[in-house]
Amino acid sequence: MPGLQIDHVDISDLPMANPDLETDNGDGFPPEVESFRDRVLAADCFLFASPEYNYSVTGSLKNALDWASRGSVKCWADKAAAIVCAGGDFGGGRGSLHLRQIGIYLDIHFIDKPELHVRAFDDPPKFDADGNLTDAKTRERLKKVLLSLQAFALRLQRNE
Numbered sequence: 001m002p003g004l005q006i007d008h009v010d011i012s013d014l015p016m017a018n019p020d021l022e023t024d025n026g027d028g029f030p031p032e033v034e035s036f037r038d039r040v041l042a043a044d045c046f047l048f049a050s051p052e053y054n055y056s057v058t059g060s061l062k063n064a065l066d067w068a069s070r071g072s073v074k075c076w077a078d079k080a081a082a083i084v085c086a087g088g089d090f091g092g093g094r095g096s097l098h099l100r101q102i103g104i105y106l107d108i109h110f111i112d113k114p115e116l117h118v119r120a121f122d123d124p125p126k127f128d129a130d131g132n133l134t135d136a137k138t139r140e141r142l143k144k145v146l147l148s149l150q151a152f153a154l155r156l157q158r159n160e
């Protein structure tokens with residue numbers, strides 16, 4: 001999409017968030033955490049794409065959110081974000097609400113609309129066997145999410 005570059009950030013190698021692993025008066029972190037925090041800090045905005053676990057965010061996403069909330073540099077703060085999710089009957093919508101709640105204290109500014117919660121087990125399926133989103137209407141909705149996120153990120157950067 002023009003003007004939009006999406007970098008996938010792998011959070012699978014992060015240790016469990018634990019202040020005992022912090023050094024330098026709370027501003028030093030394990031190497032995997034340092035590089036994750038650098039990528040969060042460098043991002044213009046965030047697209048959270050995560051499954052819902054037991055009506056909430058996954059433990060691994062919460063862990064990543066917690067790591068980048070530590071220290072004197074607030075990596076998440078004052079940036080735009082959007083959520084996309086695929087799940088059961090509610091398409092992961094309940095987990096998204098929890099994510100919005102977590103974002104309050106981190107000063108993450110989520111776009112309100114549009115949201116994209118995809119019912120992953122519908123027939124006909126919206127994804128192919130490789131997990132690619134193939135349903136044309138849902139792809140169009142995803143495009144609207146990305147355009148809204150881009151517009152909101154630019155507004156925040158202009159301080160409007």
Ligand SMILES: Cc1cc2nc3c(=O)[nH]c(=O)nc-3n(C[C@H](O)[C@H](O)[C@H](O)COP(=O)(O)O)c2cc1C
Pocket residue numbers: 051052053054055056086087088089090091092120
């Ligand atoms: C521990 C656990 C809890 C889950 N809880 C929910 C849930 O609350 N709502 C939901 O829609 N799906 C839930 N799921 C299903 C996930 O959404 C699903 O595993 C995820 O979309 C990944 O899909 P895949 O296994 O096809 O890659 C859960 C899965 C796991 C492993």
